[in-house]
Amino acid sequence: MDLLSQLRGQIADFSAFLHREGFVDDQFTQLQKLRDESSPGFVVEVVSLFFEDCEKLVNNMAKALEQQIVDFKQVDSHVHQLKGSSSSIGAARIHNVCIAFKTCCEDQNRDGCVRCLQQVNHECIQLKNNLQTLFKLEQQIVAAGGSIPAMQ
Amino acid sequence: MAITGDSRSQFHVLAVDDSLIDRKLIERLLKTSSYQVTTVDSGSKALKFLGFQEDEQGNPDTPFGSPNNHQEVEVNLIITDYCMPGMTGYDLLKKVKESSSLRNIPVVIMSSENVPSRITRCLEEGAEEFFLKPVRLSDLNRLKPHMMKTKIKNQKQEEDQEELKISEIQSDEQQQPVQLPSPQPQPESQPQPPPPPPPALLLQHNNNKRKAMEEGLSPDRTRPRYNGIPTMV
Numbered sequence: 590m591d592l593l594s595q596l597r598g599q600i601a602d603f604s605a606f607l608h609r610e611g612f613v614d615d616q617f618t619q620l621q622k623l624r625d626e627s628s629p630g631f632v633v634e635v636v637s638l639f640f641e642d643c644e645k646l647v648n649n650m651a652k653a654l655e656q657q658i659v660d661f662k663q664v665d666s667h668v669h670q671l672k673g674s675s676s677s678i679g680a681a682r683i684h685n686v687c688i689a690f691k692t693c694c695e696d697q698n699r700d701g702c703v704r705c706l707q708q709v710n711h712e713c714i715q716l717k718n719n720l721q722t723l724f725k726l727e728q729q730i731v732a733a734g735g736s737i738p739a740m741q
Numbered sequence: 742m743a744i745t746g747d748s749r750s751q752f753h754v755l756a757v758d759d760s761l762i763d764r765k766l767i768e769r770l771l772k773t774s775s776y777q778v779t780t781v782d783s784g785s786k787a788l789k790f791l792g793f794q795e796d797e798q799g800n801p802d803t804p805f806g807s808p809n810n811h812q813e814v815e816v817n818l819i820i821t822d823y824c825m826p827g828m829t830g831y832d833l834l835k836k837v838k839e840s841s842s843l844r845n846i847p848v849v850i851m852s853s854e855n856v857p858s859r860i861t862r863c864l865e866e867g868a869e870e871f872f873l874k875p876v877r878l879s880d881l882n883r884l885k886p887h888m889m890k891t892k893i894k895n896q897k898q899e900e901d902q903e904e905l906k907i908s909e910i911q912s913d914e915q916q917q918p919v920q921l922p923s924p925q926p927q928p929e930s931q932p933q934p935p936p937p938p939p940p941a942l943l944l945q946h947n948n949n950k951r952k953a954m955e956e957g958l959s960p961d962r963t964r965p966r967y968n969g970i971p972t973m974v
Contacts, residue, residue, distance in 0.1 A: 619875070623773055635762060672853070673853045676853060676874060677874065678762065
């Protein structure tokens with residue numbers, strides 16, 4: 590099997606895995622469909638922005654939850670932002686954690702919030718690693734003379 | 742009046758969202774659909790872009806710089822997020838619909854939350870559509886009819902303006918005695934030709950003038966009626 594076919598097989602399997610495990614959902618596929626010759630770096634750009642945002646929000650939430658008196662409204666607004674952006678890029682697992690996180694904020698449940706925050710952090714790291722793997726595979730395909738296959 | 746389909750004429754959409762990621766997304770979606778896009782991150786910036794200004798009393802005023810009531814940049818549609826700090830998408834919608842110069846621009850609201858009362862409120866306030874986020878390409882297919890409607894409406898408004906001008910000029914003509922053409926041997930059954938219209942009008946507005954004279958005056962007509970206007974047979 591030539592390199593290109595091998596890579597294509599790898600990327601197809603990996604994408605299927607990401608979808609199956611719920612790391613990404615159909616919205617991520619929609620994002621990939623928007624990538625074309627005029628904006629080849631679109632997905633990478635949006636994903637990078639998302640992770641930058643993610644880190645910033647996680648740090649802010651951590652600080653807020655460390656306070657003696659927790660401002661749950663503020664934490665909630667951060668969660669709201671993260672919930673929105675994760676939904677926009679198709680980061681399904683992160684989005685789901687945010688839903689639970691919001692409930693903890695509404696209940697003013699500090700321990701619940703801290704647990705959710707830890708989960709968010711964990712999911713962000715996992716997704717970042719996974720997407721980096723995906724993008725690397727795509728780069729290899731392009732380098733081998735192929736074009737990035739359309740995702741299912 | 743036929744609207745020629747100029748493939749180069751683009752629709753310009755103003756997208757408003759405080760989230761950078763969502764702005765990038767909507768911009769890409771709109772550009773993929775071949776629309777011209779401007780993005781801003783707040784309702785107040787949107788109003789500024791539209792040339793909207795309130796005077797000191799807080800009354801909405803016509804845009805600065807132009808007494809002709811035109812926006813500085815032509816915007817064919819506004820698409821805005823609902824949840825934004827400061828001015829919400831709903832506040833922006835209200836301001837646009839309350840403005841005499843902006844109210845014809847169709848407004849679409851986007852929201853990540855499916856709240857039926859919110860949706861109803863926005864539609865009642867005059868929003869054309871309400872999209873749930875994340876917005877998809879297929880959602881944007883619903884935009885074109887709203888933008889086309891505005892272009893057609895703007896053209897009709899210009900036509901109506903011309904009609905009104907012509908009616909006003911005719912009203913002036915009625916005050917003076919009708920100047921008949923010099924008598925010629927004609928059978929009495931032949932109808933008298935109408936007084937010739939002022940040359941300036943003839944050039945551009947013949948169609949509209951005929952339309953104005955042939956149009957039956959309906960009871961709902963708000964413009965004043967003129968009796969005895971000769972009709973072209």
